[in-house]
Structures are given as structure tokens and as C-alpha cells.
Amino acid sequence: MGWLSLAIWTPIVIGALLLLFGKDSQVTLVRWIALLGSVVSFLLTLPLYTRFKLGTADMQFVENVSWVERFNVNYHLGVDGLSVWFVLLTAFITIIVVIAGWEVIQRRVNQYMAAFLILSGIMIGVFCALDGILFYFFFEATLIPMYLIIGVWGGPNRIYAAFKFFLYTLLGSFLMLVGFIYLYTKSGGSFDIAAWQQLPLSGTAQTLLFFALFAAFAVKVPMWPVHTWLPDAHVEAPTGGSIVLAAIMLKLGAYGFVRFSMPILPDASRQWAWLMIALSLIAVIYVGLVALVQKDMKKLVAYSSVAHMGFVTMGFFIFNDLGISGGLVQMIAHGFVSGAMFLCIGVLYDRLHTREIAAYGGVINVMPRFGVFALLFFMANCGLPGTAGFVGEWMVILATVRANFWLGLLLATALISGAGYSLWMFKRVYFGAVTNDNVRHKMPDINWREYSALALLAIAVLWMGLYPKPLTDVMEASVAKLVQQVHVSKLN
Secondary structure: OOHHHHHHHHHHHHHHHHOOOOOHHHHHHHHHHHHHHHHHHHHHHHHHHHOOOOOOOOOEEEEEEEEEHHHOEEEEEEEOOOOHHHHHHHHHHHHHHHHHOOOOOOOOHHHHHHHHHHHHHHHHHHHHEOEHHHHHHHHHHOHHHHHHHHHHHOOOOHHHHHHHHHHHHHHHHHHHHHHHHHHHHHOOOOOEHHHHHOOOOOHHHHHHHHHHHHHHHHHHOOOOOOOOHHHHHHHHOOHHHHHHHHHHHHHHHHHHHHHHHHHHOHHHHHHOHHHHHHHHHHHHHHHHHHHHOOOEHHHHHHHHHHHHHHHHHHHHOOOOHHHHHHHHHHHHHHHHHHHHHHHHHHHHHHHHOOOEHHHOOOHHHHOHHHHHHHHHHHHHHHOOOOOHHHHHHHHHHHHHHHHOHHHHHHHHHHHHHHHHHHHHHHHHHHOOOOOOHHHHHOOOOOOHHHHHHHHHHHHHHHHHHHOOHHHHHHHHHHHHHHHHHHHOOOOO
């Protein structure tokens, strides 16, 4: 069994085992097994970085076994510079989620932990799949654990939010499957993604395929105007659900663009780049302004996620090395920062059981240690230099200015709205005098469990902000190959 299979199946197997421990007396055991399982799963992903060969765009750690012979479907796995960091991010975030739900989740603890571990394995599968059907299988399978996480452990409107999330993403994915079947027939019966990237296609076929894939990936990112499921899902999801949703699930859609849309359909990607850029700018500017007026903390951070992911799609469709690298770095950074933001909101919610901004004020007076962590993450959300949030956004803005100065200027305005909604929320929740008795009496400072989760994320945010070189070095060769693929016409 290769490293990739171990990274995918270890959390899934441990998650399935947890389902056997359903008694109330076994709750502590379940939590420790889940924590141990997530740490082991993360350690199994580290060789992907330590043994990664730099300077090549070839797939590494490849595994290829026939799965459904009749239709030429293979269990084909591999990672390159575009995907390897997402495998590590997924495994890392799973540890944070297990720690975050340690005391908070009191009912069906084994099912809750199992859902997250299984989801972790499936999402790693999405980033490693090199076969179209295998990718589709993993891509769709992510819906089931997430649907259950929102629908079982969510807030009062959880059923509505879970249904909306499920239907939106399912409808988009159906069109993607149709596109994959067309590519299968066109390539003479192959689901191999590398073969699809060599396939000559007419302009009309490329355009139709582009929009079929766009339907699946844009909903997942989510891009404006199909973003409305995200605030609802975030508000109702438990803290762990929100962390995974923001940190990893949104990345599946953006990853789909760089793995499928751009290398397989380069002509359509260039033809419709203006549309992607326009939608990205609307996401960045308009949704950033929508975030300003939110009264619910989770909704505000959910809208800010849409705005930050706008930078990603913008970077991709500028079609230069710096933009694509910036988009990928922004995805990783957003994984850490938005995960941390939702964790902070979860810490507050566990104490007062409300997410309304107006219910707080002066939190830093009663929770000073927590306030320091929260300030770091809010600053990273603004894009402060020295934090993870700055690096990717700066790279994308630079790349956009190179392509078109006015587009770059419009994009840079997002830094102002980002600082606006982040700092204004911080001011109202954390600063000022304590006016609410609940804040004064019911809000003890963070315990060792919360401290350890926040400290891990703080280290990740600062490390990435101060030293992003390991990320960009790994990506460099794969990004250069992708840029080359996008600029070569495949019209037949």
C-alpha cells in the first residue's frame, strides 16, 4: 500500500471503527481514539512533503490498479505541486476539528468523530485522484458526511441548511459527470485525466464542457451568485463542521479548475476568462460589502470566505505563474485563517450560546489570552503582512496589476473592505467596556484544549506568513507546466 492509499484509507478505517463504540461509557475512549487516529493520519501525510522531488511537474507517489475493468476505470492516485499541500492541510485541520469538538459534542460522539475522520479521508482522495470517475466518486462522497454533520449536530434550522447545501452541490456535480462521460467517449474509452489533457477538442465542445465543469466547481468554491448556500450552512453547522467547510471543502471546487478546466479546456478557459474575472471581482468587492452589515459572527466570516476565494479564482484566470501560485497559496492560507476564525467563534459560542455580535463587547477584559489569539487571526483575515493572509492576496494583486492595472486596483480595494469588516467586528466583540453581565460572569478564559488548538493554528498562520518558500518551491514546476498547457490551443 502506497503513501497516498494510507493517507486516504487510515482515517476512513479508524472512523468506521469508531461507529462500534456507541455506549455512553465509551465516550472518553472514542475521543482519544479519534485524536490518535487524526494525528497518525497527519503523520502519514508528512512523507509526501519530505520525499517530494522538486523541479519536476510529473505526478509522484503514483498508484494505479484496475478498478472497473469493463469501463477502463482505474484506482489511479498521484500528487504533484498543485495538490500535495492540500493533502497535508486536510490531515492537519482534522486534528484541530477533533480537539475543537472534544467537550462541546455530548451526543452521538462516536458518530460525530467518525463522520469527520471519514470525511478527511474522502477529501484527501479528491486531491489525489487521477481518474475521472475516481475523482467524481470522492467529490460526491464528501457530501454525505457533511450533510449528516450539519443535519444532526447543527443549529435550529439545520435541516433547511443541510438540504440546501446538498441540492446545490449535487445539481452542479451532475453536469460534471455528463462532461466526464463525453470526454470518456471522445478519448476512446479512457478516464485518465492525463489523457484528457492531451485530447484535441472543438471550440463548441470546449465551451459546453467548460460550463458543465463550472456548474460543479463554482458552487463548491462558492462563486457569486451561487454562494447563498454557504452562509446558511455555516450558521447552522457545528464549530467543527464550519472549520472543515471553510478550510477544505471550498478548496475542492477551486482545485477542480486547475486540475480539469484549465489544462483540459485551455481555449474555452481563455475565451471565458473575462466572465471568471468579473464574477471574482463581484465576489471580492460586493460580497465584502455584504459582510460589513452582518449581525451574526458566523455569517460575517462566511461572506468573508466567499470574498477571499474570489482572490483564488481571480489568480487562476489571469493565466500567469504568479497569479496561479498566488491563488494556490491563498487557498492554503485561507484554510488556516478561516478555520481559526470559526474556531474563535466556536469558543465564544460554547460560553454564551449566541453568535450575535451585539451580545458581546469587552471580551478581551475577561478572556485576555484568547483575545491575543483572536487578534492575530483577525489581522490575518485582513491580510496583514507577516501573516498567512497577506502572501497569497499580495501575489494575486501583483499578478493582476501585471495583466491589467485597473483590474489590480479594483482587486486591491478588497483589502480595505476586508480590514473594515474584520476590525469592526473585532472592535464590537472584543474591545470596549463589558456591558453585558453574561460576558462578565459566564466567560472564563480558554482551557488547555482550546489553547492547544488555537496555538497550532497560530503557528501555522505565522509560519506561512513569514516563510512561504516551502509552499511556492513545491508548486513552481507544476504551475509552470499548467501555464504552458493553458496557452497551447487544442482546437481540432
